[in-house]
Each structure stands twice: as C-alpha cells, then as structure tokens.
Amino acid sequence: MNKKHGPIMIVNFKTYPESTGRKALELSKTLQEVQKETGIHMVVACQATDIFLLSQHVEIPVFAQHIDPQLQGAHTGHDIVEAMKESGAQGTLINHSERQLTLSAIEQCIRRASNVGLTSVVCANNAVTGSACAALDPDMIAVEPPELIGTGVAVSKAKPEVVTDTVTRIRDVNAEVVILCGAGISEADDVSSALRLGAEGILVSSSVVKAGNPKKIVSDFAKALLLCR
Amino acid sequence: MNKKHGPIMIVNFKTYPESTGRKALELSKTLQEVQKETGIHMVVACQATDIFLLSQHVEIPVFAQHIDPQLQGAHTGHDIVEAMKESGAQGTLINHSERQLTLSAIEQCIRRASNVGLTSVVCANNAVTGSACAALDPDMIAVEPPELIGTGVAVSKAKPEVVTDTVTRIRDVNAEVVILCGAGISEADDVSSALRLGAEGILVSSSVVKAGNPKKIVSDFAKALLLCR
Amino acid sequence: MNKKHGPIMIVNFKTYPESTGRKALELSKTLQEVQKETGIHMVVACQATDIFLLSQHVEIPVFAQHIDPQLQGAHTGHDIVEAMKESGAQGTLINHSERQLTLSAIEQCIRRASNVGLTSVVCANNAVTGSACAALDPDMIAVEPPELIGTGVAVSKAKPEVVTDTVTRIRDVNAEVVILCGAGISEADDVSSALRLGAEGILVSSSVVKAGNPKKIVSDFAKALLLCR
Amino acid sequence: MNKKHGPIMIVNFKTYPESTGRKALELSKTLQEVQKETGIHMVVACQATDIFLLSQHVEIPVFAQHIDPQLQGAHTGHDIVEAMKESGAQGTLINHSERQLTLSAIEQCIRRASNVGLTSVVCANNAVTGSACAALDPDMIAVEPPELIGTGVAVSKAKPEVVTDTVTRIRDVNAEVVILCGAGISEADDVSSALRLGAEGILVSSSVVKAGNPKKIVSDFAKALLLCR
Numbered sequence: 051m052n053k054k055h056g057p058i059m060i061v062n063f064k065t066y067p068e069s070t071g072r073k074a075l076e077l078s079k080t081l082q083e084v085q086k087e088t089g090i091h092m093v094v095a096c097q098a099t100d101i102f103l104l105s106q107h108v109e110i111p112v113f114a115q116h117i118d119p120q121l122q123g124a125h126t127g128h129d130i131v132e133a134m135k136e137s138g139a140q141g142t143l144i145n146h147s148e149r150q151l152t153l154s155a156i157e158q159c160i161r162r163a164s165n166v167g168l169t170s171v172v173c174a175n176n177a178v179t180g181s182a183c184a185a186l187d188p189d190m191i192a193v194e195p196p197e198l199i200g201t202g203v204a205v206s207k208a209k210p211e212v213v214t215d216t217v218t219r220i221r222d223v224n225a226e227v228v229i230l231c232g233a234g235i236s237e238a239d240d241v242s243s244a245l246r247l248g249a250e251g252i253l254v255s256s257s258v259v260k261a262g263n264p265k266k267i268v269s270d271f272a273k274a275l276l277l278c279r
Numbered sequence: 280m281n282k283k284h285g286p287i288m289i290v291n292f293k294t295y296p297e298s299t300g301r302k303a304l305e306l307s308k309t310l311q312e313v314q315k316e317t318g319i320h321m322v323v324a325c326q327a328t329d330i331f332l333l334s335q336h337v338e339i340p341v342f343a344q345h346i347d348p349q350l351q352g353a354h355t356g357h358d359i360v361e362a363m364k365e366s367g368a369q370g371t372l373i374n375h376s377e378r379q380l381t382l383s384a385i386e387q388c389i390r391r392a393s394n395v396g397l398t399s400v401v402c403a404n405n406a407v408t409g410s411a412c413a414a415l416d417p418d419m420i421a422v423e424p425p426e427l428i429g430t431g432v433a434v435s436k437a438k439p440e441v442v443t444d445t446v447t448r449i450r451d452v453n454a455e456v457v458i459l460c461g462a463g464i465s466e467a468d469d470v471s472s473a474l475r476l477g478a479e480g481i482l483v484s485s486s487v488v489k490a491g492n493p494k495k496i497v498s499d500f501a502k503a504l505l506l507c508r
Numbered sequence: 509m510n511k512k513h514g515p516i517m518i519v520n521f522k523t524y525p526e527s528t529g530r531k532a533l534e535l536s537k538t539l540q541e542v543q544k545e546t547g548i549h550m551v552v553a554c555q556a557t558d559i560f561l562l563s564q565h566v567e568i569p570v571f572a573q574h575i576d577p578q579l580q581g582a583h584t585g586h587d588i589v590e591a592m593k594e595s596g597a598q599g600t601l602i603n604h605s606e607r608q609l610t611l612s613a614i615e616q617c618i619r620r621a622s623n624v625g626l627t628s629v630v631c632a633n634n635a636v637t638g639s640a641c642a643a644l645d646p647d648m649i650a651v652e653p654p655e656l657i658g659t660g661v662a663v664s665k666a667k668p669e670v671v672t673d674t675v676t677r678i679r680d681v682n683a684e685v686v687i688l689c690g691a692g693i694s695e696a697d698d699v700s701s702a703l704r705l706g707a708e709g710i711l712v713s714s715s716v717v718k719a720g721n722p723k724k725i726v727s728d729f730a731k732a733l734l735l736c737r
Numbered sequence: 738m739n740k741k742h743g744p745i746m747i748v749n750f751k752t753y754p755e756s757t758g759r760k761a762l763e764l765s766k767t768l769q770e771v772q773k774e775t776g777i778h779m780v781v782a783c784q785a786t787d788i789f790l791l792s793q794h795v796e797i798p799v800f801a802q803h804i805d806p807q808l809q810g811a812h813t814g815h816d817i818v819e820a821m822k823e824s825g826a827q828g829t830l831i832n833h834s835e836r837q838l839t840l841s842a843i844e845q846c847i848r849r850a851s852n853v854g855l856t857s858v859v860c861a862n863n864a865v866t867g868s869a870c871a872a873l874d875p876d877m878i879a880v881e882p883p884e885l886i887g888t889g890v891a892v893s894k895a896k897p898e899v900v901t902d903t904v905t906r907i908r909d910v911n912a913e914v915v916i917l918c919g920a921g922i923s924e925a926d927d928v929s930s931a932l933r934l935g936a937e938g939i940l941v942s943s944s945v946v947k948a949g950n951p952k953k954i955v956s957d958f959a960k961a962l963l964l965c966r
Contacts, residue, residue: 186869
C-alpha cells in the first residue's frame with residue numbers, strides 16, 4: 051500500500067474480546083462494507099491466530115500486529131514474516147507501543163517484511179523517534195504523540211504544532227513514507243484535523259472496536275477521510 | 280490431557296519451513312495417521328498463524344508454542360489464551376528455551392491456560408528448574424537436560440542419572456504432573472531409554488520435522504512408546 | 509547470612525534520590541547505628557554504583573539489587589557476580605518485581621551467587637511462585653503477597669492466611685530457606701504480625717527511605733524484630 | 738566531549754576479568770599515561786560497580802557501559818543517569834549490541850543523559866540503524882558494521898565502502914554527531930583506515946583488554962590517531 055491509495059484507515063484489533071475470532075470476522079466485514087460504500091482503504095490489524103480466518107473471508111488487507119525478526123528455523127513461539135505471509139497477511143504493525151522492539155529488530159523486521167512483500171507500518175512514540183523510524187525506510191509510520199495519548203486530548207483540540215512538528219521531522223528524513231496519526235482520534239473532527247495537519251491516514255483502535263455502533267463510527271471516520279482526499 | 284492417555288508425543292513445529300502453513304497441515308495429517316495406526320497420542324505444537332487451519336482439519340490436539348500472560352484488552356501483538364482457545368488450540372507450550380518467560384509470567388500463563396481449559400506444558404532446562412516448575416502445578420513438564428542438548432548426546436547413551444535425577448526432583452514436589460523428555464531424542468532407542476528412566480512421553484522437533492521420511496520416524500517413535508506402555 | 513543471625517532487616521534503596529550516593533552512605537550509617545543499638549542484623553541493598561562506596565564505609569552487609577546471569581567476558585553493561593563481589597557486595601536481591609528475570613536466569617543467578625559467596629535473596633510475587641523459588645534453594649526468599657502490595661493493606665490488618673499460606677507452601681518444599689516478608693510493612697505492628705505469622709525477617713523500602721525520620725522508623729522496626737526473637 | 742577534542746579512543750572494559758575492580762583501575766592508569774604522552778583523548782567505559790573507584794583515581798573520563806531510561810524512584814536494580822553522574826561518570830554507552838534497548842528507550846536515555854550532562858555514545862549495528870541513531874541526536878555514534886564483526890575482517894582490509902557508506906548515511910541526517918568506528922580494529926593500521934574513511938575516533942575492547950602488553954597496543958592506536966589529526 052502506498053500514497054496512491056489515498057487516505058488509509060487501519061483498525062488495530064488488539065486483544066479485545068470484541069475483535070477476537072468470530073467477532074473479529076464480523077468487524078472486518080463491517081470495515082469492508084464501509085470501504086465499498088466510501089472507497090476509503092480499510093485495513094484490519096488482527097491477532098496472529100485470526101489472520102488466516104479473516105484473510106479467507108474478507109477482501110480488505112489483513113495485517114499482523116507484530117512480527118519478530120527471527121528467520122525460519124529453530125525459533126519456537128516467534129511470529130515470522132513467512133508464516134504471516136502464507137496465512138494471508140499483507141502487512142504488519144512493527145514496534146507498537148504495547149509491543150516494542152530493539153532498534154536493531156525494527157530494522158530487521160522492516161527489511162524482512164519488504165523481502166516477502168508485506169507492507170510495514172512502524173509505530174513511533176514521538177517526533178524524534180518518528181524521524182529515526184523515517185531513516186529506516188518503512189512503508190508507513192504511525193505516530194502517537196505523547197501529548198495525544200491517555201491525556202484525553204484530541205487532535206482537533208491539541209496544539210497543531212504537536213502534529214505538524216512530527217510530520218516535518220519525518221519529512222526532513224524521508225519524502226516517501228506514508229504518515230499515519232495513531233493517537234488522539236476519537237471522533238470525525240479529529241480525523242479531519244489530523245489530515246489537515248499533514249497525516250495521510252489514521253491508525254485507530256478502541257474508538258472503533260469498543261463503539262456501540264462500530265459501523266457508524268467507521269463511516270464517520272471514512273467520510274472525514276474522504277473530504278480530505 | 281493427562282496420565283490416562285498413556286505415553287504422549289508432542290511434535291514442536293517451531294518456525295521451520297517444512298512445518299509452516301500447508302506443509303504444517305500435511306505433517307499434522309501424518310501424525311494423525313500414526314495415532315490411528317498405533318493408538319499413541321499425538322500432539323502438534325504449531326505457530327499461532329496455523330492453529331486455526333490445523334484445528335479445522337485434523338482431530339489430534341493442536342497446541343500453541345507460546346502464550347503471553349496478558350489479559351484481553353489493549354495488548355497489541357500478544358498471544359492470549361482466549362484467542363488461542365477460540366482458534367482451536369487445546370493446549371500450549373510455555374517457557375520453551377527459545378521463548379523464555381519470567382517466573383511470574385510462567386505462573387500466570389499456567390493459571391490462565393487452566394482457566395480456559397488449555398493443557399499447559401512448561402519447559403524446563405534442567406533438574407532444578409524442573410522442580411521449580413513442578414511447584415507451579417502445570418499439566419506437563421518437558422525437561423531438556425543440558426547434557427542432552429546440542430552436545431549430540433542421546434538419551435540412550437547418556438548417563439542415566441541425568442534423566443532419573445530430573446524425574447526424582449520433579450516427583451519430590453509434584454506427584455501428578457506428566458513428565459516429558461524434551462532433548463536427546465533422535466532415534467527410537469532414545470525414546471525407549473527416556474521412558475525406562477521415568478519420562479511419560481516425549482517432546483520432539485527437528486528429528487521429525489527435518490526427517491526425509493517423517494512418517495517412518497514418527498511410527499518408529501510411536502512403536503517405541505507403545506512398547507513402554 | 510542465615511537463620512543463626514536471628515531476624516533480619518533488609519532495606520532496598522531502589523533508585524530513590526534519598527538513597528543514592530552520599531545520601532545512601534548517610535542512610536547506611538543510620539542503619540549501622542541501629543544494628544549496634546539493637547543487635548538486629550541490618551542489610552542495605554543499594555544501586556550498583558554505590559556498592560563500593562558503602563562497603564568501604566559501613567560494616568553492615570551491602571547487597572546488590574540485581575545481578576545478571578552472564579559470565580565474565582564479552583557482556584557489556586551487565587551486572588556480574590564477580591564484579592559485585594570485588595566491589596564489596598556480600599549478597600544480592602534476585603528477581604525483584606521491578607527487575608524480573610526468566611526462570612532459567614534466576615536459577616543461574618542463585619548458583620553463581622553461591623559460587624562466589626554472595627547471599628541470594630530471591631523475590632517472589634505470591635505463594636505459588638514462592639514455592640517455585642524454594643525449589644531453587646536460595647539463601648532467602650522475600651515474598652510480596654499481591655494482597656499486601658499497592659492496595660495499602662498492612663500485614664497486621666490483612667487476613668493472616670495470606671502470609672501463613674505462603675510460609676507453609678515454601679516450607680513444604682524447603683526447610684532451610686530464610687523467609688522474609690517483603691510487602692505490607694509500614695509500621696512496627698506490621699513487623700510483629702509478619703514474624704508472628706512465620707516470616708523470619710523483613711524487606712522494606714519506601715517506609716524507611718522516604719521517612720521524615722528514618723532512624724526512628726528503623727529503630728521501631730528493629731525493636732519489633734527484637735521482641736520476636 | 739565533542740569534535741574539538743580531536744580523535745577519541747574509548748576502551749570498553751565489558752565484564753572481562755582483566756578489566757574489573759583493581760585491574761580496571763590499573764588499566765585506566767595505563768590509558769591515562771598514554772593520553773599524557775600523546776595528547777589523544779582516552780575514555781574508559783567500565784562496569785557500574787567500578788565507576789566510583791575509577792573516577793576517584795584517574796583524570797580521564799569514566800563512562801558507564803549502559804543506562805536504563807527509568808527515572809529516580811521505585812525502580813529496583815536499574816542504572817539511572819543521576820546515580821551514574823553522582824558516582825563520577827561523565828558519559829555512557831547506550832544500546833551496545835550486547836545490551837540492546839528499544840527505540841523509545843534509546844531516545845529517552847539520550848535525552849536524560851543530556852539533561853544531567855553525560856556524554857551519550859549510541860551504538861548502531863549497521864549503516865541504516867546508524868542513520869536512525871543520527872536522527873536521535875546523541876553526542877556520538879559508534880558503528881559496528883556487520884561485515885567487520887566476528888568475521889575477522891579488519892577495517893584496513895575490508896571494502897572501504899562499508900565504512901564510507903555508514904559515514905555518509907549518518908552525515909545525511911546529522912552534521913554534528915561524532916562518528917566512532919566500533920568494530921574491525923585489531924591493529925594500528927585499522928585505526929588509520931577507519932579515520933581515513935571518515936570515522937573520528939574508535940571504540941575498542943578485547944584488542945586492548947586482552948592484550949599481553951596493553952600499554953603498547955594503546956600507544957600504537959594513539960599514535961595512529963595522532964597521525965590522522
């Protein structure tokens with residue numbers, strides 16, 4: 051996936067009960083419907099155990115939430131790119147704040163994902179680590195500015211320089227990488243703000259997975275992305 | 280699974296190309312055939328991405344190679360028991376030497392596996408850590424005595440006290456846990472030796488996965504287990 | 509150190525500013541004074557950087573807060589037993605809840621500490637992991653029952669079975685190991701309760717380090733230990 | 738420390754017996770002698786337990802081999818910048834290949850080292866991770882090109898593009914950072930080659946620590962650095 055796809059929306063299913071197994075499949079189908087209705091590209095990042103199931107039943111890309119840098123071989127209990135690929139994954143998150151890796155492992159994972167044709171989405175926790183990730187040349191970077199996490203501050207209400215500074219620092223190092231906003235998105239206004247400030251897509255999770263009516267919130271986000279296209 | 284099943288044979292598929300995806304399915308069917316022919320209980324421990332596929336197509340138990348102690352929720356990229364269970368797993372390896380956990384995590388994983396009905400197989404690297412694992416009360420302990428790993432020493436040729444000492448120390452702490460021999464098994468003689476010295480089953484990997492004729496070696500191992508029943 | 513010393517009090521200096529560098533030295537001297545006044549054995553567990561300084565200036569034993577299982581050699585940035593010993597340490601905490609280790613590493617650390625003559629104090633987070641630690645045969649086990657951490661519940665007010673159950677499970681496995689109570693101690697009554705319920709000493713931290721008058725609280729704890737001797 | 742110091746030589750003492758405790762002090766004095774004789778700036782990176790001892794007795798800067806990103810407080814067994822500073826350290830290695838950190842931790846360590854006035858030397862395993870480190874703006878980057886590690890290939894005999902490519906990629910991102918060559922240095926010719934190819938100093942270990950006559954090899958390296966000034 052790349053810039054030509056227009057704005058992208060990745061939904062991280064994490065290990066929520068509402069997005070595991072059969073429920074993961076239902077939610078993926080909802081995302082697929084919204085993609086058909088809006089043309090906005092949807093991606094689901096599910097647990098390793100659900101990749102095969104989902105990729106067999108939906109057409110939108112299924113991503114892993116994590117990969118390990120290990121090669122094929124005597125590496126019990128590791129998530130390697132070849133297995134992800136064969137089970138149907140088209141990409142993977144790397145270094146999510148809940149599953150961090152060493153710098154060396156991040157670089158290996160990006161390279162190995164690329165080797166087998168998986169799209170790499172590296173997560174960065176601030177503008178500085180974002181620029182470091184940019185130097186590693188992944189396909190996408192999802193930035194979670196600390197000012198937007200946990201504090202309940204939404205992108206649309208945050209000081210705009212938090213996002214623009216991050217985008218600027220990443221662009222100084224890498225002109226091609228797709229930049230996603232990975233925090234502070236809880237309503238459609240936040241989506242519009244993120245894109246206006248330079249992001250080219252969003253990485254969301256609980257705002258969709260935990261929603262009473264996921265289809266409505268996904269549609270709202272998609273429409274906001276559509277307006278920014 | 281427990282002592283009533285008689286001798287058990289778990290095959291760890293690791294991340295070998297010969298035991299990933301479709302090839303994992305083929306090898307699982309081979310194990311199933313041997314179970315039907317011999318009555319020896321076979322278990323496959325596959326990658327997380329293959330659990331759903333295998334559990335849909337074979338009747339022998341499919342185990343995970345690793346679980347994390349995280350609960351359901353905001354834990355991106357973790358392997359949790361509920362997801363393993365729903366994807367079809369009936370048990371899991373825990374603390375394999377290639378995927379080690381903290382003591383606290385091992386205890387939580389055993390407890391959480393038990394809560395959802397997954398069989399727990401904890402790996403221990405020597406007699407002392409084996410006895411510590413016994414205190415944690417898992418369903419099974421797979422011991423890999425260091426004298427039998429890497430050095431190329433087979434159980435059948437090793438000093439018998441290496442295995443008997445391990446069995447004795449575990450039994451001092453826990454009378455019920457099923458003890459598997461997890462190293463030094465490369466031919467049928469090693470299987471017989473392991474059981475004669477007190478093990479109640481085997482955990483094998485490359486000797487089966489990398490075999491030119493896996494069915495033959497699995498059959499040989501199963502027959503050796505049968506004789507010890 | 510062993511049972512013959514009578515009740516033991518270990519003060520974990522953690523990385524508090526009040527117990528780093530020169531302030532660590534002052535606090536150690538306070539502990540030494542109380543030992544002289546009461547006869548109760550005091551131990552300070554300080555940061556690696558302070559071991560040499562403290563062991564040069566106080567006579568009470570100085571312990572490390574952590575060791576790694578690495579051997580001497582090409583292991584940059586690790587805390588090995590030989591260096592701890594040469595710098596003046598007489599013992600070490602192992603597997604503190606804030607610095608956890610794999611089961612295999614815990615076993616190696618205990619063994620390696622013993623090889624160079626360092627007293628090993630393994631921390632366990634509950635009764636079950638405590639009994640696992642007992643099987644590893646360290647010199648002491650410091651147990652932090654979860655019911656006594658963070659919840660603000662003091663030993664003296666907790667259900668007594670929380671502590672007695674832990675002591676019983678450890679004793680089932682190991683008759684010799686010294687058992688310390690490592691949580692729920694904020695006043696002298698808690699010390700008395702812990703010992704009455706079977707503990708043979710205490711591992712404390714903030715209640716001493718963060719005290720307005722550390723000498724008073726240490727004296728109070730020592731007197732409570734003295735009464736239980 | 739910065740570019741104004743001219744070529745720099747850091748000796749990583751690791752956890753070798755030849756560079757622990759009293760022997761660490763002797764070797765530090767040797768380095769100091771060579772600094773006095775040649776004017777080349779010498780730095781010793783010793784174990785945490787030896788920082789106080791060495792910094793009391795030698796005038797050359799003493800660096801830590803590792804720091805953790807934890808703040809002062811309830812963090813048992815961690816190596817924090819304030820304690821390093823107070824014990825006499827003037828800088829620290831960060832993310833050595835034998836003690837790797839997450840990307841987020843590397844960024845925090847650099848920032849926290851800077852806050853207390855410690856010089857930061859981040860280690861990178863190849864040209865790509867080196868450029869990522871450059872984006873984090875440490876004081877120095879020590880690069881260990883994989884082609885020069887373990888393979889026994891010396892800088893002076895390696896393809897020069899291995900080093901020049903690394904230097905170029907780092908310079909593209911950061912004009913100020915001091916670049917050290919951290920692998921492939923076993924004799925004086927390698928030092929000259931490294932500097933000719935763009936490095937501004939060297940990070941060495943076993944070639945000095947394990948030498949029969951450390952003073953001779955240190956002098957040889959210093960003279961090679963002197964010629965390149």
